[in-house]
Amino acid sequence: MTLLYASTFADALAKLTHQEQKQVKITTVDLMMDPKGTGLSLERLTRAGDDKVWSARVSRDLRIILRRDGEDNLLAYVGHHNDAYRWAERRKFIPHERSGAMQIVEVIEGQEKAEPEYGDHSSAMETAGEVVQPFWSLTDDQLLDVGVPREWLKHVQVMPEDEIDTLFDRLPAEAAEALYDFATGGKLEDHIVTPAEPGADPYAHPDAQRRFRVFDNVDELTAALDAPFEKWAVFLHPAQRELVRRKVTGPTRVTGSAGTGKTIVALHRAVYFAEQSETTRVLLTTFSPELARSLSAKLEIQTQAVPELRERIAVRPLDEAALELYCQQFGELDIVNHSHIRELIEKALSEGLGGDLTRQFLLEEWQELVDAWGVTDPESYATLPRIGRRTRLGPKQREAAWAVFDHIRTRMAERGLVTCAMIYDRLTGWLQDGGAIPFEHVVVDEAQDLTVAQVRFLAAVGKGRNDALFLAGDIGQRIFRLPFSWAKLGLDIRGRSHSLRVNYRTSHQIRAMADRLLPPAITDLDGVEEGRRGTVSIFDGPVPEVKLLDDTEAEADFVSSWLRRCMTSGIPAKQIALLVRSSDQLDRARKSAENIVTASADAEAPIVTVMHDAKGLEFRAVAVMACDEDVIPDPQRLASIGDVAEMESVYETERHLLYVACTRARDQLLVTGIAPGSEFLDDLR
C-alpha cells in the first residue's frame, strides 16, 4: 500500500481546532494501519467529482476525504461534514494530459457559460466590453503546455483581470505560476511543463511532488501530521527540490528575492547531505545567533521522523563555528574588542605616531580595511583598493597610518590577542596547509553578507571537494558591507548560481511594491546576474500603504491606529514588527507601541527593532517607520564620500536595507515618515 498526503489535506487540517486535529490524527493512523478500513466507517461518495473518492468518519461532524486507487491511499481533505462533502463533489483527480503530473482539479460550475465572447483566438482583442481578459489571446495548446487542466481552458481564456489573484487558490500551482507571471509581464514559455515518460507514476512528477507527499511508513506520516502548519517541511517547489538534490562539482549558490524559500532549500540541502551516510557531518550556518536558533528550530521539525539525522547536523553562527575550530586546533585565545583597539590607537598617538590622522579615522581604517582584508605589511596596504573608505590618502599619510597599525599588530601579538578576522585568516592558512574541518558539507544561509575573511576561509573549505559548500543568499539584500569579488578570493560560484522565483512569504501586493526599490536584475562583482523578474507570490493581500506625516507625534498616532486595526483583525502582537533605520529612531517606534500597551493593560507589545536586526525574520504585519529625508539613506554614511562609484555602492546598500525591511511583511505593510520623506519612497509609490 502507498500512503499519500496532499497539501490540500495539510491546509484543511491547519484550520481545525487543536482537539479536532488530534482526533483526525488518530483516525488517519488507524486508517493507514488498516487500509481496508474494516473497523472504520468508510463510505464511497457517489456524488463526488471522482469515482474513487471515499469519506472516513472522524467524529459525528468531521470527515476525512480519501482517494483510494488500487494500492494508493491518498489523504485529500478534512473538514466538517458539509464542507468536506462539498469539497469532494467539486474535485477531480487526474494526471495532466501534457505533464502526466497528478492534479487536483476544481470542477467549474456553469462551465458552459464560460464561452469566450469573441470566438477567434488569433484576434488581438483582449477586452470584452470594459472587462480586461489578460489570457484572451492564449490558445488551448499554450495553456495546456503550462499545466492548465483541459476543463479550465475556456474559463481561463475569459477570466477577467480582477480574478487573477484567485489563480493560486483555484488552479494547480504550476499553471497558476505561469499565468500569473504572464499577466504581470513574464513569458509563458518560461513555464512549459516537463512531459512525463509514458507509464510513469503520476505522483512522481516534480509538479505532483509539490502537492503530494508519499510516505514510506506510518511513523513518517505521524510526524508530518504533528507539524501540519509547516508545509515547507513536506512540499517543496520543483525548483527547490532540484537544488536540494543537485550533484555539483564546486561551490553552489541558491539566490532569489526575499521570501522565495532560500533558507528552506538550505535546510533541506543540509538534511539531504546528512541522509547520505551515518558518518556524514554537516555544518549548517548563518551570520547571527538568532538566525541560527531559528534554523535549529526548523531542523527539529524537519527531522522529527528521523531524529538521528539531527545528530549529524551542527547548527551554529559561522563565527562560533570558526572559534570552536580555532580553539581545537590552536588552543584558547583572547579576542580584542573595540575598546582594546581604541586604547592601542591612543597609545600609538601618544608615542607620536599617526601624523595628523584622527582617532576616528584610524579606528575605521583598521576595522574596515586593514583588519577586514587581513593586511599584514605596508606594501599590501599601499596597493589595497579603498573600497568603502571616504578619505583618499597620500603616500605620507599612508606611511603614518601604517605606523599605527603596525603598533596595534605588534602589541596584540605580544599580548596574544586576535581579531575575529585573524581567526579566519589563521584557519584559512591551516586549511591551505592540509588541515581539514570535521564536516564534509557546509551549508551557509544569508551568504550575501559574508566578510572578506569568511569568504577566504570558505573558499579554502570548498577547494577541490565536490559538494562541500552550498550557499544561500540574495545580493539585493546585502546590508552589512560593501560589495567585493568572491572569485578573486577563491570562491567561484560562476555557472553554479540558481534563482528561485516563487515567493511564499509576501503577498503579491507587498512583493510588487518592494521590488520597485531594486533593479529587475542585479549583477555582482564577479558578473553573476541575479534576475528578479518573473517572481510570483502565491497569495494576495491588502495594498501596502505609504504615509507621510507632519511630525513625529502625528506619525506615532497614525501607526498606533494601524497597530490597533491589525490586532483587532486577529494578528497577535508578536507577529507585528515596527522597524526603523537605526537606534536613533527606536523611540519613535516605541512610542507607537506604548500607545497600544497603555490603552489596553493586557495587550502584548509588538516587536520594535532596527532594520538590520530584522534580516531573515518574518512577521504578519510590518510598519517601517521614520523613513524621513534625513534618515534613509543615512546622511552620515553619505557625507564626504569623494568617489561616485563608492557613493552608488552606499546608496545601493541603503536601498537594500529598506527592501529587507519591507519584505519582512507577510500580509500587511505600512511605510511612514515625516514629509517630504526619504527619496526612496518615490520609488515605492
Ligand SMILES: Nc1ncnc2c1ncn2[C@@H]1O[C@H](COP(=O)(O)OP(=O)(O)OP(=O)(O)O)[C@@H](O)[C@H]1O
Ligand atoms: N515549499 C514551500 N512551501 C511552503 N512554504 C514555503 C516553502 N518554501 C518556503 N516557504 C515559506 O516561505 C517563507 C520564506 O521562506 P525563506 O525564509 O526560506 O525565504 P528566503 O528566500 O530565505 O527569504 P529571505 O531572503 O527574506 O531571508 C517562510 O515562511 C517559509 O516557511
